[in-house]
Amino acid sequence: MNGHFAAVDNGNGSSPDSNAHNFEHGIQVINEDKQYNTNLNEYLHETHVAEAGFNYHLISVFGSQSTGKSTLLNHLFGTQFSVMSERERRQTTKGIWMAKNKNEGHMADNILVMDVEGTDGRERGEDQDFERKSALFALATSEVLIVNIWEHQVGLYQGANMGLLKTVFEVNMQLFLKDKQNQTRSLLFFVIRDHIGVTPLANLRNTLIQDLTHIWSSISKPAGLENSKIEDYFDFAFAALPHKILQPEKFITEVQNLGSRFTAGHRNKDADSSDDQEFTGGVFLPEYHRRIPADGLSIYAEGVWDQIVSNKDLDLPTQQELLAQFRCDEIAREVQVAFDAAISPLEEQQAQSTHAGKPAVLPDLGQIGAEAREKCVKNFETQASRYHKGVYTTKRAELEDKIDVRLKALYQAHLTAAHKAGVTAFSEAVTNAVKAGQKGGTYEFAEIVEKQKSKTLEMFKKEAQSLAIPGVAWSNFKPQYLIFEKELDQVSARLRKEEMRRLAIRVERWVKSRLGDAIGLEFNKLGSGRGGSGAPESGEKPSSEKDIWDRVWKAFMGIVGEAEGRFTDRAKSFEASDDEVQVGLWRLRRKSWVALREKIEEEVMESNILMKLRENFEDKFRYDQDGVPRIWRPSDDIEGIYTRARESTLGLVPLLSRFRLTSTGAPPDLAEFVGPQPHGVEVGDEEDLTSIGGVDEDEGKSLEEETTILSEPKSQDLVVRFKKMADGVYVEAKRSAIGGITQ
Ligand code: GDP
Ligand code: MG
Structure with missing residues (x-):
């Protein structure tokens, strides 16, 4: 199931050819041959979304072809999705494209927009298949689904749009049935185009909700969910835009107003669900977020798409776990680079001195080791803790084990060296003090031994304590200290x-x-x-x-x-x-x-x-x-x-x-x-x-x-x-x- 994860050659932002791709029009995530584009990761790094953690948003747009979807997105988000020229009326958006919002000022940070190929008007089974697949893909990743619809299509229950919505609902059921604990919801944001203004938006809205409810009741629901309501899964928002060509200025103003709704918001707890006062702020509610860290989005999307394309059951929790495993391993490798740079020279130095028969007491080892460990674990935590908790916890323990094995070996050898040096120093100090005492006539052997012993013990203790890492049990070297003390006693004897x-x-x-x-x-x-x-x-x-x-x-x-x-x-x-x-x-x-x-x-x-x-x-x-x-x-x-x-x-x-x-x-x-x-x-x-x-x-x-x-x-x-x-x-x-x- 996770085969595709292993095979991924995941380009990251710092790769040498990071500028090799032209992302002027965004990136084609899924091409017309239903192939996934792994350069998405590169794009996310290039646009600095990858480093944003959860601070990004994903929006998809749906609707019949040639209903001005791409035009809308380009106006709203400053993107450059291809738009059909007035003369040749044929489909321009192939597959699924993604671009980052360029009009950031008055909107939320890091909005990613997916422009999904329109499917309407074609009867070919192939396209219905793609519609279903892209709907699944969008639902698995996006917080907001913009449904673009002409005003005159509202109420046409049999219309192509309704077919699309039916698909979305079915697919949603399929997706979140697997994941019953999931509290994730989605926002269906209807944007009504060429709104003449005769029918107020409120009426259009009511009509649409009626239609949606009707569609919902018509879809077959899996056992146990027969009585589920559409509101259990979806929130709805509505906007109307005037005719772009007939009312160009008004169109621009309204698009701007619409844009200002793409900010963070939250639900008003006590509000009636049919009430517009249900939300405060913008459309991005925390519960819409798919909680995929931005630096894992490409891998996750790839895994999801892989399942979809091969018509396998898409199981999001499993996908998230696989993603977590892949990313945690990747992050672990990355954070270990700095650790390795700090620790390897010490390991080498130690190996050389041991080889030469003169085990070295490495200066500042405890400090360097603890810092390297702390940095490594902290860096891992910062990035990896955003992923599946269970996986993260396991991988963190693995990482700690891995670096601790090296630190432990270093520390043990270090203390062995300190032990040897300490015993020699003690023996020499006592012998010298006795010699000096003999010259001076009198000396107290017991006093000399006591003094040198406590001095040597103190030194060893300092060395052992300098290696202690707070909260890390193995770094308590009390047993070694006791062994050292025992040996000093033997030498004393x-x-x-x-x-x-x-x-x-x-x-x-x-x-x-x-x-x-x-x-x-x-x-x-x-x-x-x-x-x-x-x-x-x-x-x-x-x-x-x-x-x-x-x-x-x-x-x-x-x-x-x-x-x-x-x-x-x-x-x-x-x-x-x-x-x-x-x-x-x-x-x-x-x-x-x-x-x-x-x-x-x-x-x-x-x-x-x-x-x-x-x-x-x-x-x-x-x-x-x-x-x-x-x-x-x-x-x-x-x-x-x-x-x-x-x-x-x-x-x-x-x-x-x-x-x-x-x-x-x-x-x-x-x-x-x-x-x-x-x-x-x-x-x-x-x-x-x-x-x-x-x-x-x-x-x-x-x-x-x-x-x-x-x-x-x-x-x-x-x-x-x-x-x-x-x-x-x-x-x-x-x-x-x-x-x-x-x-
Ligand atoms: P898409 O296929 O849904 O992405 O549609 P496009 O954005 O490519 O636009 C299709 C055609 O509709 C183009 O010729 C646009 O000029 C035109 N168009 C765009 N916006 C509007 C609009 O608000 N009203 C009308 N009537 N036409 C529009
Ligand atoms: Mg288009």
């Missing part, structure tokens, strides 16, 4: 973990340095055997030596305890979770132990420990219990003192070789000290964790081994070396004792 690492390293360093001092001190004490020689005979070690491991352990525990406190405080300050803190402390304890072991190993390195033993021995050997240096005399029991001091010092070797606490006689419970391995941490995974004997059971190293400071061979070696050294000291003492006598 990662950065916090790094910060924990840095904190751990700082605390470990601190532990090492403290251990260096404290453990060094304890071992240095070995160098002084002071107070020890008081009871060396008993074999007991002086308390400062015997409980060296207790003191080492105590110092160690003190330092680790303090370190744990520092670590916990700092970690809590940047909102590390309890689990994270537990892991950190566990690692700290392990590393601290390892650090302690290293420190001890350093202390018991051969040269170091030998020196300590020597000092210890010398202290015991060379000083008496009051700490006074001994001056050896030959009478002194040098050998005895030497033996006691040596044995006392040698007693240190087994003591030092194993880390034992006096309270238990056993090594410290390292497993208890380190504590259970926190969930989710594997020693093997943490490359920087050294395994600890007795703690990491599967490592195959026992606590015994872990706490063995000097191996058996090393101890023996140490004993041998120490003895040699002690012997030397003894010999020297002996010599000095003898030497002291000789002196």
